[in-house]
Amino acid sequence: MTDSFSNLSLAPTLARAVAEMGYESMTPIQAQAIPVVLTGQDVMGAAQTGTGKTAAFSLPLLQRLLKHENPSTSPARHPVRALVLLPTRELADQVAQQIKMYAKYTQLRSAVVFGGMDMKPQTLELKKGVEVLVATPGRLLDHIEAKNAVLNQVEYVVLDEADRMLDIGFLPDLQRILSFLPKQRTTLLFSATFSPEIKRLAGSYLQNPVTIEVARPNETASTVEQRFYAAQDEDKRRVIHKVLTDRGIKQAFIFVNSKLGCGRLARSLEREGLRTAALHGDKSQDERLKALEAFKQGEVDLLVCTDVAARGLDIKDVPAVFNFDVPFNAEDYVHRIGRTGRAGASGLAVTLVSPSDTRLVGDIEKLIKKQLEVETLQLDTQPAVPSAGKWGERPEDRPRARPYEGRRREEFDPRDALESPRRGGFRPAPISRDPFFEKPYEAPQTDVAPSWEPSGPKPVRSSISANIKPKRKVAALFKSGD
DNA sequence: AAAAAAC
Incomplete structure (x- = not known):
């Protein structure tokens, strides 16, 4: 098998792009995958993260659209011929x-619709024809109900991150969408992870x-160095x-x-x-796109x-991924660490x-079929010192969070109003205490900028609660650290 | 134990 795009006999317009x-x-x-998709057969494709799945289905899909005109389509009409569904807006x-x-x-036109954005521009584009x-599922259903999108001539449907699209949270929406599509069509499922149950379920759609x-x-990329460090939350x-x-590490x-x-x-x-942005589903779409x-x-x-x-x-080139929390699903671990080490680059996952x-670490170990070792990282004596921020060093200098007025909890903290990220200096700070958000934060009263170099005696570890079952080595690590 | 996806 050859592995050059030039041997694919792609349409010249595609080859050029x-x-x-x-x-x-x-x-x-x-x-x-490309030769198979070119035949028009249904496909269930699994490949590691960061190995170019998008091109693997979209290039042959576009090629099919170019070469195989839908006979029921007059040149004047432009029904949706290919539908690609994804689980998040950013991904779409x-x-x-x-x-x-x-x-x-090519002459082929495409459009994207997802929630959190004005319907109107999306509607206009759909009406022009793509x-x-x-x-994403929810917004697509909106457009279907508003009769902006007519899907009864769809020839190809792609479920990217297919296992997520088929999980319980998405399945009802997905089934409704599929009910609007012709039975006679090509269905393509792609993901880096497929559990046996999802595989079986997926089979019923193919x-x-x-x-x-x-x-x-579920295999993780070999270019990602995976480390597990025992750490109390604090x-x-x-x-x-x-x-x-x-x-x-810079990013x-x-x-x-x-x-x-x-x-x-x-x-x-x-x-x-640290210059930081937050990205989660309670942020406005504008904030989400800006953070990214x-x-x-x-x-x-x-x-x-x-x-x-x-x-x-x-x-x-994202050099590292941290799991501050161990993910609830082992599959999500595979996807998370797949943000680094992409396209053959090296990466670190901590x-x-x-x-x-x-238990969660055990689940990951089982899923990726790799022996994992939880290590203890020697921490420095000097705890992290929060920068004082623009409101001064004493907590009483900072504006208080306003009392709850029915706003989202995320909006409590006035520091969120900062327009631009700032690089705070390392300054000695008093105990910063925010009754809404923080546990009391013990910071040293010192004029010396803290060093992150290892120094001084071993840190004193706090003892852990006694009801941890010491059945695995993780718990053992915490016990011996005392 | 949560998150995501619509208004």
């Missing part, structure tokens, strides 16, 4: 942009599918500071399990002098995010493990 984008050789998933946006680039020199529609697995499903930020400094995704925790952690890290863009542009170094950012986002996470 591909060449312009600098693509020469295909990745394994592309080399295997990204995939749509990619498809636009591939289709640049052959390829990229969408007809004589060709299964393509270029790696063992030590986790210090571990992050230390890893960033020791490794000289990282930091994943947390909740939206509330996301905002809190972002504020804490920002106060500690600021990270891409290097205007912020840390992107603190929920699993909204776990899948598919393709940002070049997961912070507290004693209660034992």
